[in-house]
Amino acid sequence: MKKDIILKAENISKQYRLGQVGTGTLSHDLNRWWHQVRGKENPYLKIGDVNDRSTKGTSDYVWALQDINFEVERGEVLGIIGKNGAGKSTLLKILSKVTSPTMGSIKSRGRIASLLEVGTGFNPELTGKENIFLNGAILGMTKKEIASKIAEIIVFSGCERYIDTPVKRYSSGMTVRLAFAVAAFLEPEILIIDEVLAVGDAEFQKKAIGKMQDISRTGGRTVLFVSHNMAAVKSLCTRLLVLQNGTVFYEGDVEEGIAFYLNSENENFDDNAINEFIQNQNDDFFVLKKVSIVQDFSSDNNFYTNKEIVISIEYNVIQDILGLRIGFDLVDLTSGAVVFRSFHDDIANEMQKTIKGNYSIRALIPENFLKNGLFGIKVAIGIHNVRWIVFDDNLMLKFNLTNVNGLNRAFTDSRPGFIMPQLDWHYFDN
Template sequence: MSKPVIKVENLSKAYQIGQIGTGTISRDLERFVTTKILGKEDPFLKIGETNDRGTKGSSDIVWSLKDLNFEINQGDAVGIIGKNGAGKSTLLKLLSRVTSPTTGNIKVKGRIASLLEVGTGFHPELSGRENIYLNGAILGMRKKEITRKLDEIIDFSGVERYVDTPVKRYSSGMYVRLAFAVAAHLESEILIVDEVLAVGDAEFQKKCLGKMGDISKGEGRTVLFVSHNMASVKLLCNNSILLSNGIMQNMSATDIIINEYKKLYNQNNTSKIFDFKNEYFTLNEISYKNNEGTSFIAINDDIHLNLIFDFKNDISGIAIELFVKNDEEALVFNSFTKTFNVKKGILEVTCIVPKNLLNNALYKLTIGVSKDYISFLAKYEDILEIEVENHIEELGWQGKVEGIIRPKLSWIVNKIAI
């Protein structure tokens, strides 16, 4: 029977929004005396709120993680799933000792190799080769041990030509290639990988998933993997943890957690009610759903975008425009209606974004209302965010592919006899 290598008890992490400290020296001294000298609970944490980014809140203390309890056994591959802001990266930073918990304990048996952000643990002035030795030394490995793995690391990373170049000259993709190769090949008992792998190309992502599978199943090492790519999590991880607003919803078999994630996703409010008024109309509501009427959008789902306006008077030459940007602020596409005439009262507009067009990523939507395509009567910047997920049962490559979009094109292959 496998033994636990990670044990988390009542783990919490609080952050203060805005200023550092409590605002005054007297309050900082009071906090220090109460917690460090008297050993009592921090009074300022009592007003902390859950990390729900969709609400304004009344406290400047937020709990990025709150009261997490779980155990991970040796050889397990565990996925950590949740929407943006759920606390996934914070959890990995706590486990990697990058930051300290506010309350609770973490017990770890073995050395941890972490890949959290592009360039983490690399010294920019040192070459790739020197950084391999530096990372190994940090993990407590001897020079002979690192040298024995050196050729394997360089070969896996695919940056052999630049291995003696300072890493500050590397692209983000080269950084990730070398960093993953180092973390995966040096002899640590636990490998922690954040979704930084999305920087790499599809071929390298596939290679990394294969290596992590070998590490877990073949070498008996423990892997923790954060990703928005449900197909990759399902492929690699036997168990997963579901986080929402810093609270652990469940830890169970990956199939169960993915289904719970979808249900939780659909409970979130994807319909926004507004009272955006101007002299011509009021925008009352914007919402989206897939063909089944839920808000979990997979790559092979149509996106039904719905808008409700209340026009104050009859007006001619109206056009509705949609602008879609990706998470790097690049404009993916712009679409618009023909001009039409509007009668006073309620107007409902639906736009269908076809399936197999968008990549798996987070997209920001801007809505414009123009008069004869000449001037905007209103333009609502980044009014809605839609996250497009990989489809679990999709055949072929499951990760994010290169490019802004990933259209599913028709291919005809004819075998010609010789």
């Protein structure tokens, strides 16, 4: 069966000169022109560092994208993920024809609507209603076609009360609501969505994802979706593209791609940084000395679902404290959701007094409780009426939990949710 390809990227590369607007200097432009008139290659295409924001590099030129190739079929929802600076937004700007590639070509069939930044394509001086007609005209639609959809757009956006107000007075959430409604209801053949939906509230994100599913499955339209929300990617996308340092790192199945991406991120962590941090900060009341995650109190950094997980916290109390609370958030790093928060005094009936001294406490997460996946421990400390601290993401301990199938647990990988408890089931006579 012949594929119905609606979008094709061939050898897409994009080069930027660091610290410069445009191509850089007049001498470089003249050098390019001189090579071009002699039928020779652009001399600056042979130089440049890879797109790795964490290293300084040796060249003024950097390849934001290098040799990107992929095809998208009609009705497909292609997810594009990767860490910050991987080249996702640059790729979408090229696909949307906001900027042109240094090398390569884009072939598309049909209208493309893009939401790359909050308020993309909106004139802030015009009202919401006027911007709907403006965006429709940009997409090549007639006034009559736009008018037939405008009621649906306004209702979906939830901005009816402010539809005759200039967009410059909208909040970022209202702006993205209206922009998404315009892009979705004016029926482009290809809809390109960058991370902007994260600006909206939970209710709107749910509506937007449902609408994208609807237009791809029943409308036969194509969606390209960039997000750091792995749960949204998993529920919406039919195929996945993972970018790393401006190149295609993985292309294929969504669940496999997400696992591949998370595992590759996990490989970049230093072993000690994954499971332990040591910090001796100055404080009048309290010093957090060490936090670590272990299984079986061994040095093995592999974690398994069928073993108890131990969270160990060592700290020093400088002076007697009333209402000290030590705890942590367990975070599912696939979705960013907090699975639970626990404190060492959860079972206490009244505020506790902690005497000056050194302490070591442990919390136990039972075996066969969590599903396999990538999790994080974010430490939280509270002192009643003094301060509340949740430690920075840079100090989040991370561990990759591998499923171990035991008796009657052959289908654990396909279960939804974050936890996998073994509940007691009982038979009763009718």
